[in-house]
Amino acid sequence: MTTATSEELRLTDRINRIEPSATMTVVAEADKLRSQGIDVVGFGAGEPHFSTPQHIKEAAIAAIQENFTKYTPVAGTAELRDAIAHRHNMDFDSDYRREEVIASVGGKQALFNAIQVLVDHRDEVILPVPYWVSFKDIVRYAGGDCVLLETDENQGFRVTAEMVARLISPRTKAIILNSPSNPSGAVMSPEDMTEVVRLAHQRGIWVLSDECYVYLNYAARNFSVGALREYKERFVLLGSLSKTYAMTGWRLGYALAPSAVAGAIAKLQSQSTSNPTSIVQKAAVAALKGPQDCVEQMRLEYIQLRDHVMEGLRSIPGMTCTMPEGAFYAYPNISAFLGRAGLKSASDVAGRLLREAHVATVPGEGFGTSDHIRISYATSRAELDRGLERMRKFFAAL
Numbered sequence: 020m021t022t023a024t025s026e027e028l029r030l031t032d033r034i035n036r037i038e039p040s041a042t043m044t045v046v047a048e049a050d051k052l053r054s055q056g057i058d059v060v061g062f063g064a065g066e067p068h069f070s071t072p073q074h075i076k077e078a079a080i081a082a083i084q085e086n087f088t089k090y091t092p093v094a095g096t097a098e099l100r101d102a103i104a105h106r107h108n109m110d111f112d113s114d115y116r117r118e119e120v121i122a123s124v125g126g127k128q129a130l131f132n133a134i135q136v137l138v139d140h141r142d143e144v145i146l147p148v149p150y151w152v153s154f155k156d157i158v159r160y161a162g163g164d165c166v167l168l169e170t171d172e173n174q175g176f177r178v179t180a181e182m183v184a185r186l187i188s189p190r191t192k193a194i195i196l197n198s199p200s201n202p203s204g205a206v207m208s209p210e211d212m213t214e215v216v217r218l219a220h221q222r223g224i225w226v227l228s229d230e231c232y233v234y235l236n237y238a239a240r241n242f243s244v245g246a247l248r249e250y251k252e253r254f255v256l257l258g259s260l261s262k263t264y265a266m267t268g269w270r271l272g273y274a275l276a277p278s279a280v281a282g283a284i285a286k287l288q289s290q291s292t293s294n295p296t297s298i299v300q301k302a303a304v305a306a307l308k309g310p311q312d313c314v315e316q317m318r319l320e321y322i323q324l325r326d327h328v329m330e331g332l333r334s335i336p337g338m339t340c341t342m343p344e345g346a347f348y349a350y351p352n353i354s355a356f357l358g359r360a361g362l363k364s365a366s367d368v369a370g371r372l373l374r375e376a377h378v379a380t381v382p383g384e385g386f387g388t389s390d391h392i393r394i395s396y397a398t399s400r401a402e403l404d405r406g407l408e409r410m411r412k413f414f415a416a417l
């Protein structure tokens with residue numbers, strides 16, 4: 020059987036502009052090896068190893084029993100939108116109202132919709148490197164151009180207003196911030212974030228602040244752009260329950276935005292998925308209004324795992340790694356190994372680590388750097404030890 024080319028299929032220009040998510044590709048390859056009976060250590064997928072807390076699961080079960088199984092308003096129930104606003108206002112000193120909240124099928128859909136609504140053909144979007152894989156492709160899908168903001172690993176991948184200012188052109192429409200960052204775990208200081216938001220406000224540029232990992236900030240002082248109320252009409256904040264409450268499979272995220280933008284996002288959503296799953300909305304209300312100690316317990320556990328993985332990575336001769344300050348990723352620099360044993364790129368390293376050492380990681384190319392691999396340490400200590408041991412042997416043999 021021959022496979023038709025995308026030209027023969029007459030696929031759209033927009034779909035040909037984007038690539039499948041690098042993270043999903045690695046997960047699929049690792050699954051393929053597993054299906055052949057190979058024991059693969061998974062450092063690839065970006066998801067918590069914890070189970071969803073019991074009280075959240077019970078709320079979903081109750082929703083089914085009570086037949087809460089019909090369509091809801093596109094942007095989510097009033098109860099859920101109020102719960103999202105209330106939680107954020109309480110935790111981050113913001114002042115969101117129901118009209119400024121839209122619930123979506125995961126943070127990814129909220130981001131996708133926000134970009135489709137704000138980024139037009141040929142608009143420029145400033146994107147700090149390293150970036151989460153999907154940002155670039157979602158901007159491209161909308162017809163926009165990403166302008167990459169290079170950062171310095173030795174400065175902790177810091178992004179400052181001066182760095183942003185240098186890249187602003189008459190075509191600049193938005194800047195994407197992601198703190199804590201996937202893939203580097205870097206956290207922007209409240210001061211740097213404030214300065215970037217202030218600059219964007221002055222220059223009439225949108226800030227899209229992806230705060231999916233905001234509850235996994237290891238610093239004592241947690242911060243959201245939502246606190247910068249005076250600049251609110253210029254930013255859209257993206258949030259998610261996926262990582263905060265170990266709910267990746269449930270698919271519930273949200274955008275907090277000026278009501279006109281939230282309305283535009285709802286209009287788009289009304290023509291695609293409509294509301295997020297009704298049952299999941301009930302579970303989300305239980306998550307947001309219920310006890311929050313589960314969130315803190317997970318955060319403390321991630322800090323321990325971070326320390327453990329960093330000790331392991333730094334014990335591999337030649338490998339260096341910036342200390343992650345949030346999320347659950349380490350982003351070690353593997354440039355010392357390039358040129359050895361035919362390894363030319365991070366993709367080569369990740370590919371051979373998977374095929375020869377049976378450790379799944381994600382190559383840095385997908386995140387815009389070619390000297391790194393991403394390791395997700397959201398796994399048990401025992402699994403971390405198994406994977407680190409395999410990595411140690413692999414790199415020692417090069």
Ligand SMILES: Cc1ncc(COP(=O)(O)O)c(C=O)c1O
Nearest residue numbers: 125126127151201231259261272
């Ligand atoms: C930076 C970032 N934003 C958004 C998402 C989307 O998460 P979800 O769609 O599960 O809410 C992810 C998931 O990995 C992420 O890493």
